[in-house]
Amino acid sequence: MYETQSLRSQLLLRLILPLLLMVILDGLISYYVTVHYVSTTYDDWLLDSAHSLVQEIKSQQGEIAFDLPPAALRIFQWDNVDKTFFKIESLRTGFIAGDKAVPNPPFSILSLKHPFYFNSQMGGEKVRVVSIGVTLAHTSEEVLVVVAETVNKRHTMIKHIILSIVIPQILLIFMISFYLWIGIKRSLDPLRALAQEISQRSSQDLTLIPDSRVPLEMRILTHTINNLLQKLTSALAAQRWFIENAAHQLRTPLSGLKIQADRALRIHNIATMKPALTQIKKCADQVSRLNTQLLVLARSEAVMEATQKFLPVDLCLLSKEVCIDWVPCALEQKIELSFDGPLESVVVLGIETLLRELLTNILDNAIRYGRESGQVLVTLKVDPYPRLIVEDNGTGIPESELDKIFDRFYRIPGSPGEGCGLGLAIVKEITDLHAAQVSINQVSGNGGTRVEISFS
Incomplete structure (x- = not known):
């Protein structure tokens, strides 16, 4: 200690x-x-x-x-x-x-x-x-x-000679010590005043600290604190924006869930009640998916702040398992889901659960917005470095929207489905966490979308 x-x-x-x-x-x-x-x-x-x-x-x-x-x-x-x-x-x-x-x-x-x-x-x-x-x-x-x-x-x-030399020197030490004590005390007064000013602030006051009356040597401290306050201000603003958008996204399925539940309560015939129950399940699924995505975002942010230690992950095995999990959903949408990768292991350093969620969100978008009776191809390449590629033959993404699709809660105007605009935002968060690169382009020829994750 x-x-x-x-x-x-x-x-x-x-x-x-x-x-x-x-x-x-x-x-x-x-x-x-x-x-x-x-x-x-x-x-x-x-x-x-x-x-x-x-x-x-x-x-x-x-x-x-x-x-x-x-x-x-x-x-x-x-x-x-x-x-x-x-x-x-x-x-x-x-x-x-x-x-x-x-x-x-x-x-x-x-x-x-x-x-x-x-x-x-x-x-x-x-x-x-x-x-x-x-x-x-x-x-x-x-x-x-x-x-x-x-x-x-x-x-x-x-x-006599020694006393005539030592006594003035001892007196000089006391005088210099007293002068230094007063000088240091006065020099530290701005620091004490700065600490008092900060301690008197409320938890909501994140305005920058003025440094006009602060000595030059202390400005590095005030600049550091001001940088921290700016980061806190941005983080709180982002948090408020996130909460407001999350509440807005939850309001729609919860309102639909309430309406359909009231509708089901008014119906006494089970057969007639089935459409309402179907809608209730659909709204519940939507709420569950949104809740899962919010938890993934929160977890990725926590990992970025805690700098969690990465472990070796077999990207080939992980991709196969995720594709197998999504086969029933693809069949339900009449979409052919296939995987093409090497026979040997492809190891990258990362967090397995987040990498699994990354591919899950890409496949969710590809299947949800894909063309009926279409195709989704997952490819894993190792030369010259590991690259995970997901291609579909859906409607594609307009070039004017490519710079916005990674924003949270952003959905392309007029896009079908009931997504909430978090899938690609999660993909971007996880790729940044793993120091990887994500790129989205249109597939030439079939008008589909190509998502490529490059692990350097």
Whole structure:
């Protein structure tokens, strides 16, 4: 299941999270840059202190002497925040001056030409240490000078610089977040107004939504809704038209059924009553046929909307079975019904019941409007693709009516029979559903009608 989430929250998260990550990354970079420059600055000061001690180392008669007045030593070690320590020793003489507790470098640096910095501890406190090795003039004596200083000033300076960078950035995040919250809220107000306008409409109001006050990015939504409203309007209009025509078509046989029933009730002789009963049966058959066709139309529309899965159907076997079912009706009309098809199966993808109804409606029209003692030929061809052809030698369809005969409830003016104009409309619906093509033409020579269904 998908958890419902506010669009406003999603936008805020997608905008704030990258900003927050950038601030965190900037904070880390600022921290390391600050630590580097603060350490470099204080290391230079520490090295200056070591160089000042080197200036006081003298060589007298082959001996190394370090003579620093107490006042100068106090000035050297004075600091109201940190403590400074030093140690001077030589490779030959050993300890010369300073504090023996000052740590030595992890390896001998007397052979090095550059100062060496390292971190250590003295008396439980962290210290920063610099060591330099010097060789006194007029002697080969090598001297090691080590200066150590606690790191309180360094940490305080780093803390102040980091706070001066991070605090404005945190305030900036809050300010930007507040601005984004207000901006997104105002940007979504048209969407909220649109939803409110739609929710206040009645179920009968299908007028299009005006998009003059809708932002450009939202017009795709309003256009989609308007397209849906137009489709609903067309569908409801078609439904009303269909219901009105269906009611009109049902009114005639039902009225005849009522009249004939009243007539039969007034007759006491069974023999005299027979014509009325025949008419009642005829009206009932007409109502039943109309009801069946309406159900087929409804089913085909439901299948089109539900996109039902098609299955393999043997079109040859189906055509034979439908023709056999219609043989009694054809014989009753003195019409010769025949089938011509291949011996092997002809398989198409479709819905068997609807394909059966398709051929049923074509045969119904061919037999109902065919010429007495005429012929109806059903042909199934497979090359280059399956084609189902029904030909009769009836009166045919005028060319001027060919573009109208697929309309629902449309009947050619002056046509015989008691049809309701749904047969060919059902044929068109089912062929469209199966992505097939239907064509109706006059048969050259005998003036009949040729209906061809092509399955691609």
